[in-house]
Amino acid sequence: MIVEGTVLRGPALDPVEGRVVFEDGEITAVEEAAVHSNDVVLPAFVNAHTHIGDSIAKEAGAGLSLDELVAPPDGLKHRLLDAATREETVSAMRRSLRLMGETGTAACVEFREGGVEGVEYIREAASGLPIDPVVLGRESADAMRESDGFGASGARDADFDSLRTTTREADKLFGIHAGERDPHDINAALDLDPDFVVHMVHPEGIHYERLADRQIPVVVCPRSNLVTSVGVPPIRELADRTTVALGTDNVMLNSPSMFREMAFAAKLSDVSATEVLQMATVNGAEIAGLDCGVIDPGRPAKLLVLDGDSDNLAGAQDVVRSVVRRAGAADVKDVIY
Structure with missing residues (x-):
């Protein structure tokens, strides 16, 4: 399975455009690529x-x-x-x-x-x-x-x-x-x-x-x-x-x-x-002591997907800042466990 958008990758939560690929509950790849999605993908x-x-x-x-x-x-x-x-x-x-x-x-x-x-x-x-x-x-x-x-x-x-x-x-x-x-x-x-x-x-x-x-x-x-x-x-x-x-x-x-x-x-x-x-x-x-909270290959696919084109988040200039200071339950598009 695949989710696309701006991915907050790794422990540093670096924003990269691309996709997260996961199978049987585990992230298998994080690919940087041009995608047609405004979603924001972050660790749950x-x-x-x-x-x-x-x-x-x-x-x-x-x-x-x-x-x-x-x-x-x-x-x-x-x-x-x-x-x-x-x-x-x-x-x-x-x-x-x-x-x-x-x-x-x-x-x-x-x-x-x-x-x-x-x-x-x-x-x-x-x-x-x-x-x-x-x-x-x-x-x-x-x-x-x-x-x-x-x-x-x-x-x-x-x-x-x-x-x-x-x-x-x-x-x-x-x-x-x-x-x-x-x-x-x-x-x-x-x-x-x-x-x-x-x-x-x-x-x-x-x-x-x-x-x-x-x-x-x-x-x-x-x-x-x-x-x-x-x-x-x-x-x-x-x-x-x-x-x-x-x-x-x-x-x-x-x-x-x-x-x-x-x-x-x-x-x-x-x-x-x-x-x-x-x-x-x-x-x-x-x-x-949990093996989650990070989007990297080999980690559990516990992901939160926000709608970056919601009325609340559209136009955000700083993705991480908008997630932390602005996002809310209404912006949740999907939760993947």
């Missing part, structure tokens, strides 16, 4: 931090603080999750996952509440859908064993030393929230030698040094941080030191749209459009 997104269970309570808790909204075990979202039936939770999660898949997200990294049962919920919700969640269980070692790793709430919430050791022995991912409301839990989180940290809104000098020295990746969620009034992450400073990826965080607070997250991050920070698109594709894939 990887949403590097989600809480999909929150889909049962979109826009709930207006005006509440971060702790009142999401802090375990008694934050609003935890009370709502406890009160919902399995059917309600799975159905709401499935809707969000379906939306993400239809708008070009091939994978998400889900911090999944509810222990082993919570892991079962998202596996059920994702069944038959093209999006492939990387599920990090929470609350117990058993949840970690039943999933792809462990997603820790934050170093101030519990002692995660033994769980980190168990996760490492199982050769699975360990991610942890850090520096969301203040800098005081960052060193403790970094002491765990995590595979990645989430948020880092309030890093200080020593934290930048530690991130750079150990090349610990960071997932930023700027829309969520703004909604919860904790500030905004220093994306430029983080990107100068380590790998940075984008996540949409709680569905309670924001739609799981990588288009909106990219546009917000690009306009909020002094980072190029190419860097932002890398944060939404190859960087997230790298953090999650």
Whole structure:
């Protein structure tokens, strides 16, 4: 099979006119050639931090603080999750996952509440859908064993030393929230030698040094941080030191749209459009250990095709910039998984 247009090729997302050839789910060739298509072909997104269970309570808790909204075990979202039936939770999660898949997200990294049962919920919700969640269980070692790793709430919430050791022995991912409301839990989180940290809104000098020295990746969620009034992450400073990826965080607070997250991050920070698109594709894939996010021969054919002749994108002078700052769900022409 073949798709044609302006192809954003390789890890650098270099725009080339041509076609992508794929067979049996794998890219076999990327050919530079004159083509009669205004389409834009880019890697499908990887949403590097989600809480999909929150889909049962979109826009709930207006005006509440971060702790009142999401802090375990008694934050609003935890009370709502406890009160919902399995059917309600799975159905709401499935809707969000379906939306993400239809708008070009091939994978998400889900911090999944509810222990082993919570892991079962998202596996059920994702069944038959093209999006492939990387599920990090929470609350117990058993949840970690039943999933792809462990997603820790934050170093101030519990002692995660033994769980980190168990996760490492199982050769699975360990991610942890850090520096969301203040800098005081960052060193403790970094002491765990995590595979990645989430948020880092309030890093200080020593934290930048530690991130750079150990090349610990960071997932930023700027829309969520703004909604919860904790500030905004220093994306430029983080990107100068380590790998940075984008996540949409709680569905309670924001739609799981990588288009909106990219546009917000690009306009909020002094980072190029190419860097932002890398944060939404190859960087997230790298953090999650996935072989996607790049258009190159031998890679999985997980592609997003945008209509470059849509009323929104027609006349764009900079293809990558238009994808990052302007494109949206209405411009999606095809999603290939």
